[in-house]
Amino acid sequence: MRLGVHINRFNHPGGAAGIAPELAAAGAAAEAAGISWLSVMDHYFQMEFNGGAEEPMLEGYTTLGFLAAHTSTVRLGVLVTGVTYRHPGLLAKIATTLDVLSGGRATLGIGAAWYEREHRGLGVPFPPLSERYERLEETLRICLRMWDPQDNGPFEGRHYRLDETLCVPAPVSAPHPEIMIGGSGEKKTLRLVARYADACNLFASSPADVAHKLDVLRGHCESEGRDYAAIRKTAVYRGTDLWQGDVKAFVADMAAYAELGIETVMVGPPDGEAARWIERVAPAVQPLAELG
Numbered sequence: 001m002r003l004g005v006h007i008n009r010f011n012h013p014g015g016a017a018g019i020a021p022e023l024a025a026a027g028a029a030a031e032a033a034g035i036s037w038l039s040v041m042d043h044y045f046q047m048e049f050n051g052g053a054e055e056p057m058l059e060g061y062t063t064l065g066f067l068a069a070h071t072s073t074v075r076l077g078v079l080v081t082g083v084t085y086r087h088p089g090l091l092a093k094i095a096t097t098l099d100v101l102s103g104g105r106a107t108l109g110i111g112a113a114w115y116e117r118e119h120r121g122l123g124v125p126f127p128p129l130s131e132r133y134e135r136l137e138e139t140l141r142i143c144l145r146m147w148d149p150q151d152n153g154p155f156e157g158r159h160y161r162l163d164e165t166l167c168v169p170a171p172v173s174a175p176h177p178e179i180m181i182g183g184s185g186e187k188k189t190l191r192l193v194a195r196y197a198d199a200c201n202l203f204a205s206s207p208a209d210v211a212h213k214l215d216v217l218r219g220h221c222e223s224e225g226r227d228y229a230a231i232r233k234t235a236v237y238r239g240t241d242l243w244q245g246d247v248k249a250f251v252a253d254m255a256a257y258a259e260l261g262i263e264t265v266m267v268g269p270p271d272g273e274a275a276r277w278i279e280r281v282a283p284a285v286q287p288l289a290e291l292g
Helices: 016-032 060-069 088-101 116-122 129-146 189-196 207-224 247-260 274-290
Strands: 002-007 037-040 075-078 107-111 178-182 199-203 232-236 264-267
Touching: 002 016, 002 274, 016 037, 016 060, 016 274, 037 060, 037 264, 060 075, 060 088, 075 178, 088 107, 088 129, 107 129, 129 178, 129 189, 178 189, 178 232, 189 207, 199 207, 207 247, 247 274
Parallel strands: 002 037, 002 264, 037 075, 075 107, 107 178, 178 199, 199 232, 232 264
Antiparallel strands: none
16 A cells, blocks of 8 residues: 545645745655655635635645646646536646646546535536536546547537547656546446546545445446456545554554555645655555555
8 A cells, every 4th residue: 555645735834935835845755755646635715624715725736737846756636626627628738738747647636526615606607416427527538538649529518519629748648647536426426437537536434435435336347348456546544543643543544445455545734734744654654555
Protein backbone atom coordinates (compact mmCIF):
# COMPACT_ATOMS: atom_id res chain seq x y z
CA MET A 1 0.00 0.00 0.00
CA ARG A 2 1.21 3.49 -0.85
CA LEU A 3 0.57 6.78 0.93
CA GLY A 4 -1.00 9.76 -0.78
CA VAL A 5 -1.54 13.24 0.63
CA HIS A 6 -4.73 15.17 0.01
CA ILE A 7 -4.52 18.88 0.86
CA ASN A 8 -7.96 20.27 1.61
CA ARG A 9 -7.20 23.17 3.95
CA PHE A 10 -5.50 26.44 3.05
CA ASN A 11 -5.86 28.31 6.35
CA HIS A 12 -2.18 29.17 6.68
CA PRO A 13 -1.35 31.24 9.80
CA GLY A 14 0.46 33.71 7.56
CA GLY A 15 -2.72 34.39 5.60
CA ALA A 16 -2.96 34.40 1.82
CA ALA A 17 0.70 35.38 1.41
CA GLY A 18 1.78 32.23 3.21
CA ILE A 19 -0.15 29.75 1.06
CA ALA A 20 2.17 29.57 -1.97
CA PRO A 21 5.39 29.03 0.01
CA GLU A 22 3.59 26.42 2.11
CA LEU A 23 2.39 24.50 -0.94
CA ALA A 24 5.86 24.58 -2.49
CA ALA A 25 7.29 23.23 0.76
CA ALA A 26 4.57 20.56 0.90
CA GLY A 27 5.47 19.40 -2.60
CA ALA A 28 9.13 19.16 -1.65
CA ALA A 29 8.29 17.33 1.57
CA ALA A 30 6.04 14.87 -0.25
CA GLU A 31 8.71 13.95 -2.77
CA ALA A 32 11.44 13.70 -0.14
CA ALA A 33 9.21 11.27 1.78
CA GLY A 34 8.42 9.14 -1.28
CA ILE A 35 4.75 10.10 -1.34
CA SER A 36 3.10 8.69 -4.47
CA TRP A 37 0.11 11.02 -4.77
CA LEU A 38 -0.54 14.68 -4.04
CA SER A 39 -4.01 16.09 -4.52
CA VAL A 40 -6.07 19.13 -3.62
CA MET A 41 -9.76 19.68 -3.11
CA ASP A 42 -11.69 21.04 -6.08
CA HIS A 43 -14.45 23.30 -4.80
CA TYR A 44 -15.48 26.92 -5.07
CA PHE A 45 -16.19 27.24 -1.34
CA GLN A 46 -14.55 25.52 1.62
CA MET A 47 -16.49 22.66 3.16
CA GLU A 48 -18.57 23.06 6.30
CA PHE A 49 -16.51 20.44 8.13
CA ASN A 50 -13.39 22.56 7.46
CA GLY A 51 -14.88 25.77 8.77
CA GLY A 52 -17.29 26.73 6.02
CA ALA A 53 -17.36 29.02 3.02
CA GLU A 54 -15.62 31.88 4.81
CA GLU A 55 -12.45 29.78 5.10
CA PRO A 56 -9.85 29.85 2.28
CA MET A 57 -10.32 27.69 -0.82
CA LEU A 58 -8.10 27.77 -3.91
CA GLU A 59 -9.09 26.90 -7.48
CA GLY A 60 -8.00 23.32 -7.94
CA TYR A 61 -6.27 23.18 -11.32
CA THR A 62 -4.41 26.46 -10.89
CA THR A 63 -3.08 25.00 -7.65
CA LEU A 64 -2.03 21.77 -9.37
CA GLY A 65 -0.18 23.78 -12.01
CA PHE A 66 1.76 25.50 -9.22
CA LEU A 67 2.52 22.13 -7.61
CA ALA A 68 3.63 20.72 -10.96
CA ALA A 69 6.28 23.44 -11.15
CA HIS A 70 7.51 22.59 -7.64
CA THR A 71 7.60 18.78 -7.97
CA SER A 72 9.00 16.26 -10.41
CA THR A 73 7.81 12.76 -9.50
CA VAL A 74 4.58 12.76 -7.50
CA ARG A 75 1.27 12.13 -9.33
CA LEU A 76 -1.08 15.12 -9.24
CA GLY A 77 -4.86 15.29 -9.21
CA VAL A 78 -7.97 16.68 -7.58
CA LEU A 79 -10.39 14.76 -5.36
CA VAL A 80 -12.57 15.33 -7.27
CA THR A 81 -13.82 17.71 -9.94
CA GLY A 82 -17.57 18.10 -9.94
CA VAL A 83 -18.85 17.51 -13.44
CA THR A 84 -20.77 20.78 -13.26
CA TYR A 85 -17.71 22.96 -12.60
CA ARG A 86 -16.27 23.21 -16.12
CA HIS A 87 -17.43 22.52 -19.65
CA PRO A 88 -16.13 19.07 -20.70
CA GLY A 89 -14.09 20.38 -23.62
CA LEU A 90 -12.40 22.92 -21.39
CA LEU A 91 -11.86 20.33 -18.66
CA ALA A 92 -10.11 18.03 -21.14
CA LYS A 93 -7.83 20.89 -22.19
CA ILE A 94 -7.08 21.77 -18.57
CA ALA A 95 -6.22 18.19 -17.65
CA THR A 96 -4.12 17.86 -20.80
CA THR A 97 -2.23 21.05 -20.01
CA LEU A 98 -1.45 19.78 -16.52
CA ASP A 99 -0.28 16.48 -18.00
CA VAL A 100 1.98 18.17 -20.54
CA LEU A 101 3.52 20.63 -18.09
CA SER A 102 4.01 17.99 -15.38
CA GLY A 103 5.63 15.51 -17.73
CA GLY A 104 2.76 13.02 -17.67
CA ARG A 105 1.80 13.13 -13.98
CA ALA A 106 -1.84 14.23 -14.25
CA THR A 107 -4.89 12.35 -13.08
CA LEU A 108 -8.36 13.53 -14.01
CA GLY A 109 -10.38 12.99 -10.86
CA ILE A 110 -14.08 13.50 -11.47
CA GLY A 111 -17.48 12.88 -9.90
CA ALA A 112 -21.12 13.87 -10.11
CA ALA A 113 -20.85 16.98 -7.85
CA TRP A 114 -22.92 17.51 -4.72
CA TYR A 115 -22.23 20.84 -2.95
CA GLU A 116 -25.27 22.92 -3.86
CA ARG A 117 -24.32 26.02 -1.87
CA GLU A 118 -21.23 26.78 -3.93
CA HIS A 119 -23.16 26.43 -7.16
CA ARG A 120 -25.92 28.76 -6.02
CA GLY A 121 -23.39 31.11 -4.49
CA LEU A 122 -21.43 31.65 -7.71
CA GLY A 123 -24.36 31.27 -10.07
CA VAL A 124 -23.38 27.92 -11.55
CA PRO A 125 -26.30 25.69 -12.66
CA PHE A 126 -26.89 22.73 -10.36
CA PRO A 127 -29.14 20.26 -12.17
CA PRO A 128 -30.84 17.30 -10.49
CA LEU A 129 -28.71 14.28 -9.61
CA SER A 130 -29.98 12.15 -12.48
CA GLU A 131 -28.95 14.82 -14.97
CA ARG A 132 -25.55 15.27 -13.30
CA TYR A 133 -24.89 11.57 -13.86
CA GLU A 134 -25.90 11.93 -17.50
CA ARG A 135 -23.50 14.84 -17.81
CA LEU A 136 -20.78 12.85 -16.06
CA GLU A 137 -20.98 10.04 -18.59
CA GLU A 138 -21.00 12.46 -21.51
CA THR A 139 -18.01 14.28 -20.03
CA LEU A 140 -16.05 11.03 -19.77
CA ARG A 141 -16.87 10.21 -23.37
CA ILE A 142 -15.84 13.69 -24.50
CA CYS A 143 -12.52 13.55 -22.67
CA LEU A 144 -11.71 10.16 -24.17
CA ARG A 145 -12.70 11.43 -27.62
CA MET A 146 -10.50 14.51 -27.25
CA TRP A 147 -7.60 12.27 -26.21
CA ASP A 148 -8.03 10.08 -29.29
CA PRO A 149 -5.81 11.54 -32.05
CA GLN A 150 -7.64 9.47 -34.64
CA ASP A 151 -11.04 11.04 -33.97
CA ASN A 152 -11.40 14.82 -33.86
CA GLY A 153 -14.95 14.82 -35.17
CA PRO A 154 -18.10 16.22 -33.61
CA PHE A 155 -19.72 14.98 -30.43
CA GLU A 156 -23.49 14.98 -30.20
CA GLY A 157 -24.87 14.25 -26.75
CA ARG A 158 -28.00 15.12 -24.86
CA HIS A 159 -26.30 17.86 -22.84
CA TYR A 160 -23.13 18.71 -24.77
CA ARG A 161 -22.45 19.32 -28.44
CA LEU A 162 -18.96 19.88 -29.78
CA ASP A 163 -18.21 20.56 -33.44
CA GLU A 164 -14.58 19.49 -33.03
CA THR A 165 -13.09 17.30 -30.32
CA LEU A 166 -9.64 18.70 -31.02
CA CYS A 167 -6.95 18.66 -28.33
CA VAL A 168 -3.45 19.82 -29.34
CA PRO A 169 -0.91 19.21 -27.94
CA ALA A 170 -1.85 15.69 -26.99
CA PRO A 171 -1.23 14.49 -23.44
CA VAL A 172 2.21 13.18 -22.53
CA SER A 173 0.61 10.22 -20.74
CA ALA A 174 -0.15 7.27 -22.99
CA PRO A 175 -2.76 6.57 -24.03
CA HIS A 176 -4.18 9.45 -21.96
CA PRO A 177 -4.12 10.89 -18.43
CA GLU A 178 -5.41 8.54 -15.77
CA ILE A 179 -9.15 8.87 -15.18
CA MET A 180 -10.21 8.46 -11.55
CA ILE A 181 -13.89 8.48 -10.65
CA GLY A 182 -14.72 9.38 -7.09
CA GLY A 183 -17.77 8.00 -5.29
CA SER A 184 -19.33 4.73 -4.26
CA GLY A 185 -22.81 4.76 -5.76
CA GLU A 186 -23.49 1.16 -6.69
CA LYS A 187 -25.87 1.55 -9.62
CA LYS A 188 -24.28 4.46 -11.50
CA THR A 189 -20.90 5.58 -10.16
CA LEU A 190 -19.26 2.16 -9.96
CA ARG A 191 -20.74 1.20 -13.31
CA LEU A 192 -19.06 4.27 -14.82
CA VAL A 193 -15.80 3.24 -13.16
CA ALA A 194 -16.03 -0.16 -14.83
CA ARG A 195 -16.86 1.37 -18.19
CA TYR A 196 -14.49 4.36 -18.36
CA ALA A 197 -12.07 4.74 -15.45
CA ASP A 198 -8.49 3.73 -14.76
CA ALA A 199 -8.93 4.20 -11.01
CA CYS A 200 -11.65 4.48 -8.40
CA ASN A 201 -11.67 6.48 -5.18
CA LEU A 202 -13.73 5.32 -2.22
CA PHE A 203 -14.10 6.45 1.37
CA ALA A 204 -12.38 4.16 3.86
CA SER A 205 -15.60 3.99 5.84
CA SER A 206 -15.06 0.42 7.06
CA PRO A 207 -13.40 -2.69 5.61
CA ALA A 208 -16.78 -4.40 5.32
CA ASP A 209 -18.30 -1.49 3.39
CA VAL A 210 -15.31 -1.15 1.06
CA ALA A 211 -15.31 -4.92 0.46
CA HIS A 212 -18.94 -4.70 -0.58
CA LYS A 213 -18.29 -1.75 -2.92
CA LEU A 214 -15.40 -3.59 -4.56
CA ASP A 215 -17.61 -6.65 -5.05
CA VAL A 216 -20.15 -4.43 -6.78
CA LEU A 217 -17.39 -2.97 -8.96
CA ARG A 218 -16.21 -6.48 -9.83
CA GLY A 219 -19.73 -7.33 -10.96
CA HIS A 220 -19.92 -4.25 -13.17
CA CYS A 221 -16.54 -5.13 -14.66
CA GLU A 222 -17.85 -8.57 -15.57
CA SER A 223 -20.90 -7.01 -17.23
CA GLU A 224 -18.76 -4.49 -19.14
CA GLY A 225 -16.12 -7.02 -20.17
CA ARG A 226 -13.52 -5.08 -18.20
CA ASP A 227 -10.53 -6.47 -16.32
CA TYR A 228 -11.22 -5.68 -12.66
CA ALA A 229 -7.52 -5.96 -11.85
CA ALA A 230 -6.73 -3.17 -14.32
CA ILE A 231 -8.54 -0.58 -12.17
CA ARG A 232 -6.40 1.07 -9.50
CA LYS A 233 -8.23 1.05 -6.17
CA THR A 234 -7.75 4.02 -3.86
CA ALA A 235 -9.45 5.28 -0.72
CA VAL A 236 -9.62 8.41 1.39
CA TYR A 237 -8.86 7.90 5.08
CA ARG A 238 -11.45 9.60 7.30
CA GLY A 239 -10.23 8.58 10.76
CA THR A 240 -8.39 10.69 13.33
CA ASP A 241 -5.61 8.33 14.44
CA LEU A 242 -2.94 10.12 12.40
CA TRP A 243 -4.04 13.54 13.59
CA GLN A 244 -3.81 12.28 17.16
CA GLY A 245 -0.38 10.77 16.57
CA ASP A 246 -1.41 7.12 16.86
CA VAL A 247 0.53 5.81 13.88
CA LYS A 248 0.38 2.19 15.01
CA ALA A 249 -3.42 2.27 15.07
CA PHE A 250 -3.52 3.88 11.62
CA VAL A 251 -1.26 1.25 10.06
CA ALA A 252 -3.23 -1.54 11.72
CA ASP A 253 -6.45 -0.07 10.37
CA MET A 254 -5.02 0.16 6.85
CA ALA A 255 -3.95 -3.51 6.85
CA ALA A 256 -7.55 -4.60 6.37
CA TYR A 257 -7.96 -2.28 3.37
CA ALA A 258 -4.69 -3.46 1.84
CA GLU A 259 -5.98 -7.02 1.97
CA LEU A 260 -8.99 -5.90 -0.04
CA GLY A 261 -6.73 -4.52 -2.77
CA ILE A 262 -6.66 -0.83 -1.89
CA GLU A 263 -3.37 0.29 -3.41
CA THR A 264 -3.20 3.91 -2.23
CA VAL A 265 -4.68 5.56 0.85
CA MET A 266 -5.02 9.35 0.81
CA VAL A 267 -4.64 11.21 4.09
CA GLY A 268 -5.23 14.89 4.73
CA PRO A 269 -3.17 17.27 6.88
CA PRO A 270 -5.35 18.69 9.68
CA ASP A 271 -4.58 22.34 8.92
CA GLY A 272 -2.95 24.71 6.44
CA GLU A 273 0.61 23.80 7.40
CA ALA A 274 0.88 20.67 5.28
CA ALA A 275 4.66 20.56 4.85
CA ARG A 276 5.47 20.23 8.53
CA TRP A 277 2.80 17.57 8.94
CA ILE A 278 4.12 15.54 5.99
CA GLU A 279 7.67 15.73 7.33
CA ARG A 280 6.52 14.42 10.69
CA VAL A 281 4.05 11.76 9.62
CA ALA A 282 5.41 10.24 6.41
CA PRO A 283 8.51 8.55 7.91
CA ALA A 284 6.41 7.08 10.69
CA VAL A 285 4.01 5.33 8.34
CA GLN A 286 6.65 3.51 6.28
CA PRO A 287 5.15 0.16 7.43
CA LEU A 288 2.35 0.85 4.92
CA ALA A 289 4.74 -0.20 2.19
CA GLU A 290 4.76 -3.72 3.61
CA LEU A 291 0.97 -4.07 3.39
CA GLY A 292 -0.87 -5.62 0.48
